Amino acid sequence: MLKVGLIGCSLCQDKCWENKDFLAVREGEGVFKNVGAAELIGCFTCGGCPGKQVVDRARLLVKGGADIIALSSSIHHAGDGCGCPYYENIRKELDKQLKSVIIIDTVTNSGM
Structure with missing residues (x-):
């Protein structure tokens, strides 16, 4: 079974x-x-805007066994007033820093 860090x-x-x-x-x-x-x-x-701790926290999840890092719908969801203005930068940095881990977005399913 795959392990997910969110x-x-x-x-x-x-x-x-x-x-x-x-x-x-x-x-x-x-x-x-x-x-x-x-x-x-x-x-x-x-970790707060602009995603201050996102890469470090994703690395902790990988160290703990995560095969997949999933970005919550709250990061890329604007329907309920949430949605991160730094989403694109966060996604690019995770893709760059965690090359061996699948990064998915819970809205668009990109990365799968």
Whole structure:
């Protein structure tokens, strides 16, 4: 079973991401439908704007066994007032720094 580390927005963490993203990982639904059910090994926030700790926290998740780093829907979701203005920079930096780890976005499914 693949192991997933989840990173969400520190400003929106109490509004939206935990309930739907945790379920998607556990049930293999949404962007995880091609992966199947996975084990959530941990979750962090980005560390605050502009994603100050996102790479370091993703590395901790990888060190803990994550095969996949998933960006929470709170980082790239604008429908409920959340959405990170630094999303593109965060995504590019994770792709650059974690070349051997799949990075997925829980909205667009990019990276899978």
